[in-house]
Amino acid sequence: MSTQNRDLWRILARSGAPGPTAPEPESTPSVEFTPYDPLVAYLQSARGVVEVDRLDLDSPALRSLKEAGVKLTIPLVAQGELIGMLNLGQRLSEQDYSVDDRTLLSSLATQAAPALRVAQLVRQQKDQARRSERLEQELRIARLIQQTLLPRELPKLPGWEVAAYYRPAREVGGDFYDFIHLEDGTLGVIVADVTDKGVPAALVMATTRSVLHAAAERLISPSQVLARVNNQLIPNMPENMFVTCLYSVLDPMKRTFRFANAGHGLAFRRGAEGVSELKATGMPLGLMPDMRYEENEVVILPGETILLQSDGLAEAHNSRREMFGFPRVKQLLSDHPSGPAVLIATLVAELERFTAGGWEHEDDVTLLAIECSALGGKAAESARLAAPEVPLPLQAEFNIPSRPGNERLAIQKVSEAVQDLGLSSSRLEKLKTAVGEATMNAMEHGNKYQDDLPVHIRLQASNEKLSVFISDHGGGQRIPGAATPDLEAKLDGLQSPRGWGLFLIQNMVDDLKVTSDETHHTVELMLHLEGGQHG
Amino acid sequence: MAEAQLEANVRLQAGMAIIDLRGDIDGFAEAALIAAYLQAETKEPTALALNFSQVDYINSTGIALIVSLLARARKDKRPVIAFGLSDHFAEIFEITRLSDFMRIVSDEAAARLGTAEEKSQ
Numbered sequence: 001m002s003t004q005n006r007d008l009w010r011i012l013a014r015s016g017a018p019g020p021t022a023p024e025p026e027s028t029p030s031v032e033f034t035p036y037d038p039l040v041a042y043l044q045s046a047r048g049v050v051e052v053d054r055l056d057l058d059s060p061a062l063r064s065l066k067e068a069g070v071k072l073t074i075p076l077v078a079q080g081e082l083i084g085m086l087n088l089g090q091r092l093s094e095q096d097y098s099v100d101d102r103t104l105l106s107s108l109a110t111q112a113a114p115a116l117r118v119a120q121l122v123r124q125q126k127d128q129a130r131r132s133e134r135l136e137q138e139l140r141i142a143r144l145i146q147q148t149l150l151p152r153e154l155p156k157l158p159g160w161e162v163a164a165y166y167r168p169a170r171e172v173g174g175d176f177y178d179f180i181h182l183e184d185g186t187l188g189v190i191v192a193d194v195t196d197k198g199v200p201a202a203l204v205m206a207t208t209r210s211v212l213h214a215a216a217e218r219l220i221s222p223s224q225v226l227a228r229v230n231n232q233l234i235p236n237m238p239e240n241m242f243v244t245c246l247y248s249v250l251d252p253m254k255r256t257f258r259f260a261n262a263g264h265g266l267a268f269r270r271g272a273e274g275v276s277e278l279k280a281t282g283m284p285l286g287l288m289p290d291m292r293y294e295e296n297e298v299v300i301l302p303g304e305t306i307l308l309q310s311d312g313l314a315e316a317h318n319s320r321r322e323m324f325g326f327p328r329v330k331q332l333l334s335d336h337p338s339g340p341a342v343l344i345a346t347l348v349a350e351l352e353r354f355t356a357g358g359w360e361h362e363d364d365v366t367l368l369a370i371e372c373s374a375l376g377g378k379a380a381e382s383a384r385l386a387a388p389e390v391p392l393p394l395q396a397e398f399n400i401p402s403r404p405g406n407e408r409l410a411i412q413k414v415s416e417a418v419q420d421l422g423l424s425s426s427r428l429e430k431l432k433t434a435v436g437e438a439t440m441n442a443m444e445h446g447n448k449y450q451d452d453l454p455v456h457i458r459l460q461a462s463n464e465k466l467s468v469f470i471s472d473h474g475g476g477q478r479i480p481g482a483a484t485p486d487l488e489a490k491l492d493g494l495q496s497p498r499g500w501g502l503f504l505i506q507n508m509v510d511d512l513k514v515t516s517d518e519t520h521h522t523v524e525l526m527l528h529l530e531g532g533q534h535g
Numbered sequence: 536m537a538e539a540q541l542e543a544n545v546r547l548q549a550g551m552a553i554i555d556l557r558g559d560i561d562g563f564a565e566a567a568l569i570a571a572y573l574q575a576e577t578k579e580p581t582a583l584a585l586n587f588s589q590v591d592y593i594n595s596t597g598i599a600l601i602v603s604l605l606a607r608a609r610k611d612k613r614p615v616i617a618f619g620l621s622d623h624f625a626e627i628f629e630i631t632r633l634s635d636f637m638r639i640v641s642d643e644a645a646a647r648l649g650t651a652e653e654k655s656q
Contacts, residue, residue: 500595
């Protein structure tokens with residue numbers, strides 16, 4: 001009998017037909033041959049029993065059968081396909097096989113062929129099910145790795161808006177994006193794509209991300225970062241895999257965008273003069289050592305947008321096999337001059353419309369848009385002054401509607417946000433009073449209790465310092481200083497009994513900064529978390 | 536956020552009008568505080584005691600209301616005592632110098648004792 005796979009036939013030849021008392025042979029000779037052997041073509045069309053010794057073919061398989069002592073072979077054919085062979089060696093009695101023997105063997109082969117075919121199909125289906133299950137399991141692992149590596153929140157930069165979109169392909173591709181808050185206050189932005197799919201791509205993605213982070217934290221220049229990452233990836237990069245990557249550094253204060261490109265797709269800049277491509281040449285990562293990467297820098301003016309992307313959008317196909325294409329992306333970017341979130345929503349909607357449901361998520365789609373808010377020169381300068389010199393990690397961020405009494409809501413949310421910072425109850429009470437007073441001032445004086453003008457509260461904390469930024473829409477107003485109230489004058493009716501807010505705030509926190517531009521007014525409340533003046 | 540409420544109940548103890556405050560002293564407390572003071576006036580007390588032991592929150596507007604109440608009491612020549620303040624609000628009364636114009640004591644017994652001492656002097 002024989003077993004079959006796609007590339008090899010294995011013949012198990014057993015010498016003779018043992019009777020009830022005959023001893024089992026010690027071993028069963030095995031003969032292997034390819035599906036392209038002339039013997040296969042011969043047996044495919046042969047009918048009935050074939051005497052091996054009488055065959056004259058230039059066939060390695062036939063020689064092997066003869067060497068194994070096979071005298072008769074009966075092809076097992078089902079649906080015109082040779083699916084096996086019934087092989088017999090010399091009879092133990094050393095007599096020739098009789099006509100009856102041959103008739104019996106032919107009849108047996110006719111009945112055995114369909115049964116063998118069914119058995120083969122069952123085994124194929126079981127193998128297929130096992131393969132599918134293993135693939136599904138691999139996809140689950142790949143998705144998990146990918147989800148773990150993508151950033152959980154977008155960076156919050158004063159004067160900038162950032163939006164991102166990621167949709168995995170059906171088979172989970174190798175796209176990833178990330179942000180790195182660098183020590184000098186700049187922001188590293190990564191958009192990358194690993195060739196291949198599934199778990200191998202996800203593992204290379206994880207390695208690339210780690211190496212990129214390490215390099216970005218040590219080197220300033222994007223081209224140097226990519227050069228170092230390239231050399232570090234090469235020794236461990238699997239065969240036929242590489243990574244395309246656009247690494248950039250955004251300086252939110254200077255509004256510069258410095259970038260280098262390791263074979264990644266086009267990035268666009270949309271400004272007053274239209275849409276332009278951000279070009280920089282460089283080989284993908286992990287292919288060849290000691291590569292050099294071109295580095296370029298652009299200044300992003302207020303109102304301008306940068307669009308970074310993987311090739312999943314531009315290379316998507318519709319049912320007519322037409323490609324979405326970079327020109328279409330560029331045109332959409334030009335036609336929809338709105339905020340980054342709207343831009344991305346527009347691109348995704350256009351992709352859906354283009355593919356009209358016929359798209360099977362061929363590849364991951366990653367889109368990342370960064371827009372400089374339309375602040376004027378003075379406003380931008382004020383925003384720069386209002387921002388901390390070195391951004392602290394974000395603790396919480398929320399808006400409070402400007403309604404009387406809502407300072408209690410701000411106090412509650414801030415209390416929740418700082419509960420893990422280890423503030424003493426005395427320090428916490430002081431912070432709550434300061435937050436309540438600053439929020440009241442913002443709602444009353446800044447926003448005039450207009451419901452549609454919320455107070456924006458942002459908390460940033462490190463091990464040493466907590467900053468609470470409370471912003472309203474009262475920019476452009478003169479901010480009075482925190483004078484000490486004259487209580488005697490108030491008790492004598494010579495002054496309003498009010499006017500305690502700023503004085504209280506100043507006495508509740510370690511430091512207080514007030515900044516303002518044409519549109520916004522921000523109070524920063526600061527507490528030292530270790531050895532602060534209030535202990 | 537729901538508007539906070541202040542309850543202010545007046546009782547007379549040994550000639551001293553005690554205003555028991557319960558809730559928050561903020562912009563919404565003005566009517567309750569004025570009503571309580573007017574009610575206390577009708578009892579012609581020798582002193583006024585503000586019981587803060589059940590007050591959770593005082594903001595700058597609340598401070599201004601207390602300043603107004605204190606100004607009126609001074610005009611009426613009635614000493615004002617405060618008791619039951621948390622450590623945090625006692626510190627705020629010191630920072631704002633309210634404690635220079637009203638005696639801060641720990642509890643009602645201390646408030647009564649102080650009034651008795653003042654009477655005997």
